[in-house]
Structures are given as C-alpha cells and as structure tokens.
Amino acid sequence: MRLVSVNQLQAGMRLGKKIYNDEGLILLAEGAELTTPIINRLAKMDIGYIYIEDALTDDVIISGMLQDETRNQALKVIRNQFQDMTGASTITKGFYHLDKKFSKIMDYILDDMSSQVDPMIMLLDMHTADNYLYVHSLNVCLYTLVLGIAHGYSKNDLKVIGLGSLLHDIGKTQIPVKIVQKPGMLSDEEFRHMQAHTEIGYRILKEEPNIPLLAAHCALQHHERIDGSGYPRGLTGPQIHEYAKWLGVADSYDAMTSNRIYKKAMLPHQAVEALYVGSGTLYEQKQLELFRDRVAIYPLGLTVKLSTGESGVVVKIDPSTPHRPIVRVLTGAEGETVTPFEYDLSKALSVVISDVADQGEPIQQ
Structure with missing residues (x-):
C-alpha cells in the first residue's frame, strides 16, 4: 500500500484504504477503482493524500488506532x-x-x-x-x-x-x-x-x-x-x-x-x-x-528520498526508533528501476532520509 498525493493519482489505480465523510460514513471503500471523475471529485473535496493498492508494497498493512x-x-x-x-x-x-x-x-x-x-x-x-x-x-x-x-x-x-x-x-x-x-x-x-x-x-x-x-x-x-x-x-x-x-x-x-x-x-x-x-x-x-x-513522522507507505540518492517506500516502523524506519528501495540513484531491497535505517546509520519525494511526480507501480 502506498500513500500518495491526490495530484499523483491516475485513472485505473485502486483505493487501498477507506475514505470517510465527516459523519464517519464510508465515501469510498477499499479496492474501489479510481476513475478520472472520482479523482477530480477527491481534489475538489480537499483530500490531500490517500492510500492506493500497489504490487510493490502489497504487504504494507495500515491499521487504524481504533476499531x-x-x-x-x-x-x-x-x-x-x-x-x-x-x-x-x-x-x-x-x-x-x-x-x-x-x-x-x-x-x-x-x-x-x-x-x-x-x-x-x-x-x-x-x-x-x-x-x-x-x-x-x-x-x-x-x-x-x-x-x-x-x-x-x-x-x-x-x-x-x-x-x-x-x-x-x-x-x-x-x-x-x-x-x-x-x-x-x-x-x-x-x-x-x-x-x-x-x-x-x-x-x-x-x-x-x-x-x-x-x-x-x-x-x-x-x-x-x-x-x-x-x-x-x-x-x-x-x-x-x-x-x-x-x-x-x-x-x-x-x-x-x-x-x-x-x-x-x-x-x-x-x-x-x-x-x-x-x-x-x-x-x-x-x-x-x-x-x-x-509520532510516525514518516508514515507507512510514504515515498522518501535517501542520502544515497535512492528512493523508496516506508514499509515498517519500530516504535523504539520511529524516525529511523525500514525503507524499501524501488528506484536507484540515477532514477532507474531496481530490484526492490530494504534499508533498516535503525541499523544502516550512514543512510538518512533526506527528503520526501515530490508529491507531484508520477509514481512507480
């Protein structure tokens, strides 16, 4: 599951986590296909970020704080x-x-x-x-x-x-x-x-x-x-x-x-x-x-840039070191697609998160 800006959404993507209205009712359910009209509607409703289904991070489960x-x-x-x-x-x-x-x-x-x-x-x-x-x-x-x-x-x-x-x-x-x-x-x-x-x-x-x-x-x-x-x-x-x-x-x-x-x-x-x-x-x-x-300052599913020049997705957070999550690298330093591998930043101390990926860039799926 990936956390992406509404600006990055493309028709055909599927919603990874429910969207609610102010009354607590489900506006869109998991798995809903995002069409161009739906994406435009989300933008007009001032929803900034949503979770989408993603084959490269399908093992990332986002749990709520409450039932x-x-x-x-x-x-x-x-x-x-x-x-x-x-x-x-x-x-x-x-x-x-x-x-x-x-x-x-x-x-x-x-x-x-x-x-x-x-x-x-x-x-x-x-x-x-x-x-x-x-x-x-x-x-x-x-x-x-x-x-x-x-x-x-x-x-x-x-x-x-x-x-x-x-x-x-x-x-x-x-x-x-x-x-x-x-x-x-x-x-x-x-x-x-x-x-x-x-x-x-x-x-x-x-x-x-x-x-x-x-x-x-x-x-x-x-x-x-x-x-x-x-x-x-x-x-x-x-x-x-x-x-x-x-x-x-x-x-x-x-x-x-x-x-x-x-x-x-x-x-x-x-x-x-x-x-x-x-x-x-x-x-x-x-x-x-x-x-x-x-606080999980880098939420699960967020795309981040590393000091190595590589980019990846936050896939796990250890409560004892929330600012040093596990990042699954998907893109190399030159912007090339790589076979996914992970950095545990609580152990790879020479690697740091240098930035959050541009939320207007297309995402790799």
Missing part, C-alpha cells in the same frame, strides 16, 4: 451532540446528557488503545474537509491519549484527559458557523469571537455533573502557551495545567496535518519541525521530545 465500530460510534456521538448544541443557549440550558454518552464512548476508546503495544501517533483515516470539527475532536483525543499513555498516566487520569481532549472545542458550537467555517483568514473581530470558544467550552463543561472539572480546564487552557502568548488569559508555564499542555501540542499537530478549506495539510515530519520552532516558548521541550518519540 471501526468504536471510531464510527465516537464520531456519531460527537456529531449528534455538537449539532444539537449549535446555536442553542447551552450555557443556560445545560446539557446533562453529555456525561453519559461521552463517558461511555471514552471507555470504548481506552479499551481499544489499551490493547495496543506502544501505541503511536499515526496518520489517521482519510476524511473530507467538511465539518472538520468532529474529526478534529476525535483525532486530538487519540493523539493526546497516546502521549498520556507514554507519559505513564493511570487509567483514571487518561479518562479525564481523554474527555478533556474529546470536548476541547465544544465551545465552537456557540460561535457563528460563518466564522468557524470561514474559508480564509479571520478579521480581528472574528478572531476575537473565535477565541471565546475556550471560555464558552469551560462554562459548558463545568456545569456537567459527571464531567471532571479538569476536563473543563482542558477546554479553557488548550490555547494557552508557556511564554504567555496564548489565550484566553495569557497564562505562563506553571499556571497552565499539564493536561492542557499535552492537549495543546496534539491540537496544533492535528491542525497542521489536516486538510482545511483554506490550507493544505502538512506531512507529519513537516508538522513536527513546525512544532519544534516553539520549543521552550510555546510548548514544553520535554513534552515535544516525548511527542517526537511517539
């Missing part, structure tokens, strides 16, 4: 609850059913993740960019839980930080849709409206009798930064709860690696580099170091 049933149930709960709350006077009305549905789905998510050995932050299932809020909420939850597990939090702590991350953007249900979904830069006034989602989310969640107060503080503080440049209160390092700091890293990473109406997604290694620019100012260095060690 399909858990994932679909989670998106359904998020969508239904957020849609019910959009435009409603939730702060005065109160939504006391949140605790039951979200708490239950969090148990399912934790059960799925606890069954994995050394869970990693992987490039998740492909979605359309419509109603980004639902998918973003789930992605950030999963990323934050991976970090929490690696940090060594107890199951009770993980449930709290999981609920906080799943509901961190609930305040956006009270922001005008035209602002939340604006396909471009916000004006100063619109940005002030958008910033209010943190305090609104806090006020909503703190009234829920069975939602932990720390989960409400996650919603309040996830845009605070350790140098005091964040919002809504301009808190500095020690004043920001540790949970909110983890959540801030995960939230920023998913925003960078997701397709939006107004921007294309970064690849994971680009997003990690961007996060590191804020090391010690926006984010805690130790948290970024753990994040770096738990």
Whole structure:
C-alpha cells in the first residue's frame, strides 16, 4: 500500500484504504477503482493524500488506532451532540446528557488503545474537509491519549484527559458557523469571537455533573502557551495545567496535518519541525521530545528520498526508533528501476532520509 498525493493519482489505480465523510460514513471503500471523475471529485473535496493498492508494497498493512465500530460510534456521538448544541443557549440550558454518552464512548476508546503495544501517533483515516470539527475532536483525543499513555498516566487520569481532549472545542458550537467555517483568514473581530470558544467550552463543561472539572480546564487552557502568548488569559508555564499542555501540542499537530478549506495539510515530519520552532516558548521541550518519540513522522507507505540518492517506500516502523524506519528501495540513484531491497535505517546509520519525494511526480507501480 502506498500513500500518495491526490495530484499523483491516475485513472485505473485502486483505493487501498477507506475514505470517510465527516459523519464517519464510508465515501469510498477499499479496492474501489479510481476513475478520472472520482479523482477530480477527491481534489475538489480537499483530500490531500490517500492510500492506493500497489504490487510493490502489497504487504504494507495500515491499521487504524481504533476499531471501526468504536471510531464510527465516537464520531456519531460527537456529531449528534455538537449539532444539537449549535446555536442553542447551552450555557443556560445545560446539557446533562453529555456525561453519559461521552463517558461511555471514552471507555470504548481506552479499551481499544489499551490493547495496543506502544501505541503511536499515526496518520489517521482519510476524511473530507467538511465539518472538520468532529474529526478534529476525535483525532486530538487519540493523539493526546497516546502521549498520556507514554507519559505513564493511570487509567483514571487518561479518562479525564481523554474527555478533556474529546470536548476541547465544544465551545465552537456557540460561535457563528460563518466564522468557524470561514474559508480564509479571520478579521480581528472574528478572531476575537473565535477565541471565546475556550471560555464558552469551560462554562459548558463545568456545569456537567459527571464531567471532571479538569476536563473543563482542558477546554479553557488548550490555547494557552508557556511564554504567555496564548489565550484566553495569557497564562505562563506553571499556571497552565499539564493536561492542557499535552492537549495543546496534539491540537496544533492535528491542525497542521489536516486538510482545511483554506490550507493544505502538512506531512507529519513537516508538522513536527513546525512544532519544534516553539520549543521552550510555546510548548514544553520535554513534552515535544516525548511527542517526537511517539509520532510516525514518516508514515507507512510514504515515498522518501535517501542520502544515497535512492528512493523508496516506508514499509515498517519500530516504535523504539520511529524516525529511523525500514525503507524499501524501488528506484536507484540515477532514477532507474531496481530490484526492490530494504534499508533498516535503525541499523544502516550512514543512510538518512533526506527528503520526501515530490508529491507531484508520477509514481512507480
């Protein structure tokens, strides 16, 4: 299976991994043949990368972080609850059913993740960019839980930080849709409206009798930064709860690696580099170091260029050395086709990934 840019797709290729819409429903199933109209449609829906079937990498299996049933149930709960709350006077009305549905789905998510050995932050299932809020909420939850597990939090702590991350953007249900979904830069006034989602989310969640107060503080503080440049209160390092700091890293990473109406997604290694620019100012260095060690910066199926001049596909990732994957070489230094062979970069220390292949180039199949 190969991960390729939509710009590289050619009619006759077959889809390697499902594509979902924002409601968690399958838009295209595995094995679907990609025709020119379908490719054009994918491009118009702002889907940047997809997995395709490929004879040279047919042994590369891309597994999800959640079982399909858990994932679909989670998106359904998020969508239904957020849609019910959009435009409603939730702060005065109160939504006391949140605790039951979200708490239950969090148990399912934790059960799925606890069954994995050394869970990693992987490039998740492909979605359309419509109603980004639902998918973003789930992605950030999963990323934050991976970090929490690696940090060594107890199951009770993980449930709290999981609920906080799943509901961190609930305040956006009270922001005008035209602002939340604006396909471009916000004006100063619109940005002030958008910033209010943190305090609104806090006020909503703190009234829920069975939602932990720390989960409400996650919603309040996830845009605070350790140098005091964040919002809504301009808190500095020690004043920001540790949970909110983890959540801030995960939230920023998913925003960078997701397709939006107004921007294309970064690849994971680009997003990690961007996060590191804020090391010690926006984010805690130790948290970024753990994040770096738990994220697959070169996703399975990605075509990369090596320092040898050769090109190949990432076919295996060792959780202990995620930045040094196994690469199956398909193209020689002069661009010629070669009999496939593999470099284990955790052992071939003189070979490094020098670049990600041009996502506009035709791919060899």
